[in-house]
Amino acid sequence: xxxxxxxxxxxxxxxxxxxxxxxxxxxxxxxxGRARGVRRRRAMTGAASALAVVVLAGFGLVFGREFLQPxxxxxxxxxxTVPVIQGLDVAVPKPADGKDPYLQTGDGVRxxxxxxxxxxxxxxLPEGYLAITTKDDSAxxxxxxxxxxxVPITDGKNLSMAVDMTAENVAVSRTEGVAVRLDVYxxxxxxxATRQVAPESVLEGWxxxxxxxxxxxxxxxxxxxxxAVMSAPEDQNLRFMGSSVDWKTYALFETPTQTCLVxxxxxxxxxxxxxxxxxxxxxxxxxxxxxxGDWFVxxxxxxxxxxxxxxxxxxxxxxxxxxxxxxANLGVTDVSDWVWESESSILYRTPNxxxxxxxxxxxxEALAIPPGSSAYPIPRAFTG
Amino acid sequence: xxxxxxxEADFRDFVTARSAALHRSAFLLTGNWATAEDxxxxxxxxxxxxWRRIGDIGSVEAYAxxxxxxxxxxxxxxxxxxxxxxxxxxxxxxxxxxxxxxxxDLMWRFxxxxxxxxxxxxxxRYYEDMSEAETASMLGVAAGTVKSQCSxxxxxxxxxxxxxxxxxxxxxxxxxxxxx
Numbered sequence: 001x002x003x004x005x006x007x008x009x010x011x012x013x014x015x016x017x018x019x020x021x022x023x024x025x026x027x028x029x030x031x032x033g034r035a036r037g038v039r040r041r042r043a044m045t046g047a048a049s050a051l052a053v054v055v056l057a058g059f060g061l062v063f064g065r066e067f068l069q070p071x072x073x074x075x076x077x078x079x080x081t082v083p084v085i086q087g088l089d090v091a092v093p094k095p096a097d098g099k100d101p102y103l104q105t106g107d108g109v110r111x112x113x114x115x116x117x118x119x120x121x122x123x124x125l126p127e128g129y130l131a132i133t134t135k136d137d138s139a140x141x142x143x144x145x146x147x148x149x150x151v152p153i154t155d156g157k158n159l160s161m162a163v164d165m166t167a168e169n170v171a172v173s174r175t176e177g178v179a180v181r182l183d184v185y186x187x188x189x190x191x192x193a194t195r196q197v198a199p200e201s202v203l204e205g206w207x208x209x210x211x212x213x214x215x216x217x218x219x220x221x222x223x224x225x226x227x228a229v230m231s232a233p234e235d236q237n238l239r240f241m242g243s244s245v246d247w248k249t250y251a252l253f254e255t256p257t258q259t260c261l262v263x264x265x266x267x268x269x270x271x272x273x274x275x276x277x278x279x280x281x282x283x284x285x286x287x288x289x290x291x292x293g294d295w296f297v298x299x300x301x302x303x304x305x306x307x308x309x310x311x312x313x314x315x316x317x318x319x320x321x322x323x324x325x326x327x328a329n330l331g332v333t334d335v336s337d338w339v340w341e342s343e344s345s346i347l348y349r350t351p352n353x354x355x356x357x358x359x360x361x362x363x364x365e366a367l368a369i370p371p372g373s374s375a376y377p378i379p380r381a382f383t384g
Numbered sequence: 385x386x387x388x389x390x391x392e393a394d395f396r397d398f399v400t401a402r403s404a405a406l407h408r409s410a411f412l413l414t415g416n417w418a419t420a421e422d423x424x425x426x427x428x429x430x431x432x433x434x435w436r437r438i439g440d441i442g443s444v445e446a447y448a449x450x451x452x453x454x455x456x457x458x459x460x461x462x463x464x465x466x467x468x469x470x471x472x473x474x475x476x477x478x479x480x481x482x483x484x485x486x487x488x489d490l491m492w493r494f495x496x497x498x499x500x501x502x503x504x505x506x507x508x509r510y511y512e513d514m515s516e517a518e519t520a521s522m523l524g525v526a527a528g529t530v531k532s533q534c535s536x537x538x539x540x541x542x543x544x545x546x547x548x549x550x551x552x553x554x555x556x557x558x559x560x561x562x563x564x
Binding site: 002 | 392395396399400403404407408411412417421424425428429430432433434438443447450451454484487488491492495506507510511525526538541542545
């Protein structure tokens with residue numbers, strides 16, 4: 001019975017694909033032209049994609065806590081100069097020549113940072129960089145245009161930042177005593193909104209014009225112009241994953257038997273719009289969504305082996321057809337940091353250095369950042 | 385490193401040799417030649433952009449096919465989420481349509497109604513003649529997922545054909561129901 005069905009299916013496919021319409025003779029030219037256009041756009045924005053959204057939440061955790069500790073056993077600076085890497089922005093906290101730290105564009109433009117301060121976090125905007133540097137206990141956030149004078153945004157203790165999808169506003173969290181305050185600034189340093197939130201709150205990012213933050217009681221979304229806050233039901237225990245260029249909000253929650261990657265609508269009580277559930281608990285110490293919402297990548301300890309895994313899923317294939325996901329191990333171990341480079345490629349670091357991985361082919365190539373260097377790729381503010 | 389001219393020449397050779405095959409697969413995935421053309425162009429563009437990273441020429445077609453299949457599912461996902469297509473299939477014919485042509489015509493209509501993930505699995509398994517393992521590798525999913533998707537798709541087709549009056553269990557190897 002099945003064999004007969006398969007036979008008819010094969011015959012149907014053969015029938016339907018005969019004949020193939022005449023192929024355009026200039027197909028290759030047309031494709032090459034299109035590819036050049038893509039490259040031009042990438043070069044213009046300094047980004048690997050014309051699309052995107054800042055996905056600071058996921059990898060803010062990574063960069064904020066692990067990567068940028070002043071730490072690395074490089075006593076007085078990098079041993080080798082970091083070359084210009086086409087299309088890639090790089091932060092160099094400890095240059096080989098012992099001079100001040102700097103940020104370097106993919107076409108070789110350098111932006112010097114203040115000497116004597118350590119770089120905590122940087123993000124590339126279309127026309128410059130936002131960077132948080134610290135000295136002693138105090139941090140400051142400054143906008144560094146690629147040309148023109150730097151614009152001080154704010155300063156304070158324990159600064160954290162997230163850029164919105166227009167790349168024109170930056171949300172900042174800071175601690176004031178035991179309290180935490182969220183502020184929104186434009187790139188001229190003008191304060192446009194402010195809100196006091198619970199102690200231990202963490203700024204997670206932006207989604208659809210909302211500032212996402214996590215209090216001990218759960219996930220919240222703040223609408224700065226209206227100064228309204230929407231809260232996720234506490235029993236859902238949602239974790240914010242990021243947002244996509246089509247302004248969708250992605251989150252994760254776990255039950256004892258399943259892990260579900262979901263889109264939620266904060267303005268409607270965090271209603272779950274779509275979900276992709278996986279049997280068991282997936283490694284998700286850090287998990288993030290690609291700028292276009294098609295891929296998720298996560299890292300964490302797997303059960304029951306206790307080994308650190310680096311995983312991905314191509315959500316376009318985990319459709320509602322069976323509501324079953326296909327999380328795959330990317331075959332890389334000891335990944336300490338990672339960041340989206342484009343809608344389908346990531347940059348990740350292992351003890352051997354930085355690599356770029358194409359998620360379609362799962363092939364990796366080493367970046368020309370010298371192993372052991374303090375340098376790292378700067379995340380991009382993707383705009384939607 | 386390969387020169388730009390060499391890459392372009394290799395890419396042109398690849399397009400000349402393989403674009404017809406890619407178009408056929410794209411048609412089976414999308415259901416119309418115009419969308420198939422767009423899909424092939426998109427897959428080829430991504431392939432060209434990744435050419436240096438792909439490495440050897442032998443891997444290029446596999447890469448292009450993987451992009452073709454995954455991009456199609458991605459497109460469908462966006463369309464589903466944003467546009468809610470309302471295409472209606474024609475009414476089922478009566479039960480007296482028994483020749484192979486009608487059978488295949490019906491089969492095609494039902495294939496087009498399948499979710500893209502299931503359709504992709506069927507195309508890879510029964511048009512590209514890939515094994516479950518090869519299909520899983522192509523789609524970046526587990527072999528078990530391929531098996532379950534395939535099984536679900538076939539069951540779906542069998543049900544719809546039965547509802548249209550064509551019982552696969554009763555058809556002989558020429559695709560016709562035996563005389564009663």
